[in-house]
Amino acid sequence: MPTYYYLTLSFVLFLVGTSGVLLRRNALIVLMGIELQLNAGNLAFLAFSRQLGDQKGHAFAFIIIALAAAEAAVGLAILVALFRSRQTINLDEASLMKR
Amino acid sequence: MQPAVGDYIVFGLLAAGVIGGAVFTMTRRNPVTAVMSLVGTFFALAATYASLSAHFLAIIQILVYAGAIMVLFIFVVMILNREEVAPVALRGLGLRSLGVAAGIYLVIIFARIVRVNTPSDLPVPSETFGTVASIGDILFRDFLYPFEAISLLLLVAVVGGVVVSRSHKKEVAAEQAAERRKIVEELQRHDFPALADNAAEPHGSGGHH
Numbered sequence A: 001m002p003t004y005y006y007l008t009l010s011f012v013l014f015l016v017g018t019s020g021v022l023l024r025r026n027a028l029i030v031l032m033g034i035e036l037q038l039n040a041g042n043l044a045f046l047a048f049s050r051q052l053g054d055q056k057g058h059a060f061a062f063i064i065i066a067l068a069a070a071e072a073a074v075g076l077a078i079l080v081a082l083f084r085s086r087q088t089i090n091l092d093e094a095s096l097m098k099r
Numbered sequence B: 001m002q003p004a005v006g007d008y009i010v011f012g013l014l015a016a017g018v019i020g021g022a023v024f025t026m027t028r029r030n031p032v033t034a035v036m037s038l039v040g041t042f043f044a045l046a047a048t049y050a051s052l053s054a055h056f057l058a059i060i061q062i063l064v065y066a067g068a069i070m071v072l073f074i075f076v077v078m079i080l081n082r083e084e085v086a087p088v089a090l091r092g093l094g095l096r097s098l099g100v101a102a103g104i105y106l107v108i109i110f111a112r113i114v115r116v117n118t119p120s121d122l123p124v125p126s127e128t129f130g131t132v133a134s135i136g137d138i139l140f141r142d143f144l145y146p147f148e149a150i151s152l153l154l155l156v157a158v159v160g161g162v163v164v165s166r167s168h169k170k171e172v173a174a175e176q177a178a179e180r181r182k183i184v185e186e187l188q189r190h191d192f193p194a195l196a197d198n199a200a201e202p203h204g205s206g207g208h209h
Helices: A003-023 A027-052 A056-086 B005-027 B033-053 B054-081 B095-115 B133-142 B144-165 B170-191 B193-200
Strands: none
Touching: A003 A027, A003 B005, A003 B095, A027 A056, A027 B005, A027 B033, A056 B033, A056 B054, A056 B144, B005 B033, B033 B054, B054 B133, B133 B144, B170 B193
């Protein structure tokens, strides 16, 4: 397959993730949208890596996956703390840092 | 290496799975359904990685994403599951259709740009492309410092996650006890020993000392 098919797929995936992050109010779904964006980046890295025959893109993708794991751990912990302090994960109701 | 018709069909199926799963994830009202379709999306993405000769990354994608991260998500969803009343923030059909039109326009422009600027045929990959051995070679030779940094980042993230999400009952209890002590001191200073005794007893457990 030509590389631009994969790049277009990656771009559409990033767009879907971005629209989820921007439009949804549920903080859990917003975190899932961020995961989709990271995966779109990974797909672009792997497509370029295959095109150029250089495996450094694979190392980058590997590091991004570890980064996504760290992001999910911290993000979900913040969500749990948010839910403890105000019984909601609706982002419109959680616009202040203080209680 | 020109692609055969079968390649296009396989890519079409994978792309439909990825995009369909992603859209399904972003539009579900119930977070459990969203997590499940996200797992499906990650499986389709892993297959796409494998079609790019990135077999090691495909396996890692399934192990780490569809396995570890999604289990974390499911646990948190089950702790805080709340059905949403109005899940989408954007109101009004006009704004929404404008957003969709802008997205489609962006995709078309982007597809044109990358089509012109990338070669239309892929080179044949070398024998060892995407194998564990060659990626490990790169990771531990050229990327040793980022590799160690990412391990440190994971450690910090895990410790931070525990610190942020742990229960604060003990701190709250200690704060309330300090408050109570302050009130007792205040009352004693103003010569109300009886009231001070009352305030010192947290929940009226009865009995004078």
